[in-house]
Amino acid sequence: MAQEQSMDLPIIDLDVFLQQPRDSEALKAECARAADALITYGALVLHDSRVSMSDNDTFLDLLEDYFAQPEEDLKKDERPEFAYQIGVTLENTEKPKCAVDEPCLRVIERLAPSERPLDISGHEPDPKCRFFWRMVEPPPYETRFPVLNADNVVPEAPHIRQRWTPVMNQWGTSMKNA
Template identity: 45%
Template sequence: MDLPIINLDLFLNNPNSEESLAECAKLAESLIKYGAIAVRDPRVPMNLNSEFIDQMEKYYEQPEEVLTKDVKPEVGYRVGLTPPSQESPRCKADPHCFDVIDAIEEGSRPLVIEGPDPKLRYGWMITPKEPKDGDLELLKAQAKVPEGFPKWESLMNGWGGAMVQAVFTLSKMLGKGFNMDEDTFYSMIKEGSHLLSPTGSDLNKYDQVNTILAGFHYDLAFMTIHGKSRYPGLTIWAKDNKIKMSVKIPDGCLLVQAGKQLEWVTGGVIKAGYHQVTVTENTVKSIEKAKEEGRSLWRVSSTLFSHIEQDRYLQPVKIPGHNGVEDAETKYPKMLAHEYVKMELSGINLLG
């Protein structure tokens, strides 16, 4: 099964045309049904994804003693490097996740998580506003530019900015798709602390089928967006986790997944997507081909997490024609966005 493809050019050309409004409705329906979509954005050059991955491969290939200089535990590893085996998947110890897994048919369940993720992660803040004095430290922190990467800032900000721009457009389309004001969701995220957070998994070391690179989890973000990786391995669970899908992002497309913040503000009308990254038989084939061609064996994701503004409250808004989950106000209580982020970071061993 392929994910629906949402074309942003229809909205960008004429947001009020019949074709655009139909695409907005398709976006809302697809996120309800799958929790994930493929996106075509004519503003995003796909060669930028390739250049970004090139840079991150070179970064992750550096010696450990060089990489550890970029670790910043004092801000919950939000920016700089998260070392391997630091991040623990939420579903390793969360009773709610156990219930989610138990409800999945046995043959479609995720791999059993036995420890922390072996992947590395690098965080770089992409925020459209200057931090204020009162901003939460871990949400306004920024990493230093690593030595030896002259294009670091331009590539990080270029790719990250393109991803934020795409999410902004999607948020406006989602408002229209629900027959609401197009600023309903956009106003929540326009000054958010968006985080470019590419992962790196060393396939020189982790090359066996069924090795977990990122254990079964949801994202704490509003929407997660990224381009195509050079190695397959991402699996998502759609339609209330009833359908297990190995993701193949079409050429020229981006992948967008609903995060927990979007689930929260829609009162569960849209559910955060669960997913895992593992070494599959197709991953092994890609490893073998990369070895023949002398390419890097680091699996890099070009991921950006978009966020609701930290000083806004997370709480369900009324979605016309949709009731959300039963007892939504109890399941999604009013909570400051930055308090929610801190709670989630603590739950995955990134904030003490």
């Protein structure tokens, strides 16, 4: 029987990176913890004292409400015509490029075995859902790239719609300022 890994992701303290000298043992230890988390889980949790916990909670509450909607409601927010670069991308939509892209496969072959991805042969779509909310000023001109001219997607559900734009912009601003 395979050993199950816990999904209790390590919390990496960004303040260590901001406050410690580059050669400090504390910084080296936090770097090692971050690297281990990415190797083991492919993810980590960041703690940054510059970001308000209440903003974090408000953002998470909104996203929990959003993703608790029925799939048919979520599908209204998909924008495949913009390569899913705005709006929602539902689970099992995206496929790993390197699984079938010859130039990418050649790059992986050149990596040392210890540096290669564990498995790209499965061709399995990504099981996560996500939502893209752009935090940029629109260009003052039409571009040849339609996604850059597209408006952000705001969900239709009344219990979400009113909160969506202010919460997404607040959280995005917190991330940009951090």
